Amino acid sequence: CLLYSSVTPDVRERTLIAVKPDGVQRRLVGEIIKRFERRGFKLVGMKMLQASEAVLGKHYHDLQRKPFYPALIRYMASGPVVAMVWEGHNVVRSSRLMVGETDSSQAKPGTVRGDLSVHISRNIIHASDSVEVAKKEIGLWFHSAELINWETSDHSDLYQV
Ligand code: GDP
Ligand code: MG
Secondary structure (H helix, E strand, O other): OHHHOOOOOOOEEEEEEEEOHHHHHOOOHHHHHHHHHHHOOEEEEEEEEOOOHHHHHHHOHHHOOOOOHHHHHHHHOOOOEEEEEEEEEOHHHHHHHHHOOOOHHHOOOOOHHHHHOOEOOEOOEEEOOOHHHHHHHHHHHOOHHHOOOOOOOOHHHHOOO
């Protein structure tokens, strides 16, 4: 019975991570992928694309009324983005911690933004901020056929099985 099991269940979540146009321009794609791989998360989808205004409008729907919104959309559409879906235990929360504060100047050293960027308007990476939002964003950026269900051979080194 799971309830009395001594095994701590792993919460297998998925999240959307995107290297923004400034991160791609600055050749930080590999550095960012490396951090997620080394942490132990599993890549289940990845593509490079030039984001359409339609997708960006939905993606940043909640920010529509912010003064920086037009500049944000221009920035996000200015060049290719590398969109990824990463899977693992608590990956939504963990990746937000790995990414750091929205304002790069407040982001702690050790975080992607805190190590690799200086300004809120060029903060190089996106990460979904909740499990619900992650589901919506993954559906917006990926077709289900683009996501691969696969098992890592080192699963038992990362998780109690
Ligand atoms: P995130 O979830 O940490 O990316 O932050 P938000 O969801 O609050 O904002 C989305 C994105 O809008 C940020 O990553 C920034 O690229 C941009 N942004 C947010 N706040 C500001 C701001 O005050 N000024 C500017 N120029 N851009 C902002
Ligand atoms: Mg956000």
